Amino acid sequence: MSDLDLSPTTTADGPTLPLFGEEHDQLRASARAFVDREIVPNVEAWERDEQVPRELFERVGDAGFLGLGFAPDVGGSGPDRLAQAVWIEELARALCGGVAADLGATSDLAATYIDAAGTEAQRERFLPPLLAGTRIGALAITEPGAGSDVAGITTRARRDGDGWILDGSKVFITNGARCDDVVVAAMVSPDDGAPGDDPHARLTLFLVSADADGFERRRLPMLGWRTSYTGELTFDGVRLDDGRRLGDIGAGFGHVMAAFAWERLAMSLGAVASAERTLELGIAYAQQREAFGRPIARFQVWKHRFADCRANIATGRALTYQALRLVVAQAERADAVDPTEVVRTVAMAKLATQRLAFEVADECLQVHGGAGYMMEYPIQRVWRDTRLGPIGGGTDQIMRGTIAKTLGL
């Protein structure tokens, strides 16, 4: 690592039309200090160890950063989506996709689903330990045979007395191989109470505890996100009480579609903040490294490439913040916002920002020359980690399909 002065730039938008308030600026300062103190100095070691210690979840939970989007009755300090957005941006600046995914899968996936689909009793029972970081959460939708096509999943929940039996398998599940609680999407047949035979009317959510009999998992080796316990899960006759069903039978598809908005927005916020930080590192390297008698940053080709990166980051941020405004407005007053506009803007933000983060990483790796291909600089990790963005949470192709659908195509 170099010891260049890489003082961070602000990620808040300008003084006109403010999105974030003063309390969010204060939160940003404390989140940045926390990330700089507790995470950044440890990233290299965690990547080498291929794991973050479980205590990190507790430290982040203790500091309150897992609970910003949740109400105090379940251990949160919100709900404040803008505050949660600030935390996501600041965490992304650590430039470790694995750590961001590990923590995000608990709060932005598992806990968000439980909060939206669970009863009061389920929220009070399951959310506090997740938001405190004493339990790790995961969300399991994708299967070996169905990823983009959520309606194609085959994991099945059958009635068994007053409970359920779960059979099936899931794959590529973030935190899957180390989670304590996993939200699982499964199909229920009309004989067991589903309101129809269509897959959309059968999809139902359940919460499985990792110590349940018949639940097995294994970690998957990956290109990036080296700290992340992304895994393959199998459910072989797992018995669940009905108290572990989240939401009505057949209501799962609606919950998944609604939750996609936050998941994709969270990915967009993270991608923009990560691209901005990556560009800072790229420019700093180019200012310090000389070739042909001058700093590489002084060659016009690099000035232009960096300028393009900066302009594209600003474009991505503007669209992402517009999506954030819509999601916040929808949460405050659902009837004030056109739901199609929310879906389209979030999909456009994800489409614009995920490839962007990878492209900025690619440019910045290139300006490092041979050093970019070495493990010494963080750019190698950023390049690997950002490649997930156009795939996870719905691929670029699925985002284009979603946008096209809102255009009546």
Ligand SMILES: Cc1cc2nc3c(=O)[nH]c(=O)nc-3n(C[C@H](O)[C@H](O)[C@H](O)COP(=O)(O)OP(=O)(O)OC[C@H]3O[C@@H](n4cnc5c(N)ncnc54)[C@H](O)[C@@H]3O)c2cc1C
């Ligand atoms: C690191 C990592 C973490 C993940 N974490 C989670 C998680 O926590 N929980 C979870 O449930 N899932 C998770 N996923 C799964 C992820 O959401 C899926 O990989 C993604 O949605 C794509 O599904 P798939 O892999 O089955 O690809 P497929 O659906 O098989 O698609 C393969 C290719 O075909 C394209 N394609 C598919 N349908 C169309 C179409 N209609 N038109 C044009 N092209 C199409 C896709 O865009 C893609 O390029 C994770 C994946 C990774 C890699």
